[in-house]
Amino acid sequence: MSALVTAFKIPIWLGFVIEGDMPTVHREGRFRFVIYLNDHDPAHVHVFCDGREIVINLGEARVAIRDIDPGVKRPDVCEAFRIAVERRETLLQAWRTIDAQRS
Template sequence: MPTLLNLNGFKFFFYANEHEPMHIHISKGDEYAKIELATLKVARNTFKPKDLKQALDLTQTHRQTFLEAWNEYFSKR
């Protein structure tokens, strides 16, 4: 499970056996979200609204890095 970023208590990661569409998993404590990288669509969420907004903002800020990491990781398989 490659971890891409730990910031403000949020952990951004993907699993080694991922599938399309490209997405990022985010956890903070017991809360969790799955966000599609192309559209920032929330596919799953247990975050409180404030935490989800922060997770989305961080995903948008780091989206290019996440996309590059996804492409690099899965191109080696």
């Protein structure tokens, strides 16, 4: 991870803010979209909201919810899904950028 630099004490890697081993690739409202540095196919994002997680597959043909932590409110799932659909191309590009560094 030689491309990791620190700016204002916030770790930045390939233009993404790093929290642990999870680059934050998008923030919107209460939702934080991350991709683990050592994650696996298929392309997907982990969405955190109020301390809970929703995993959304970005898919080649369509976006689909893969996993939801217990206690996640239905409106939050719907909103995370809406954002993922709306930002799909940007999220897929982030996945490809991070995935290229894994190889």
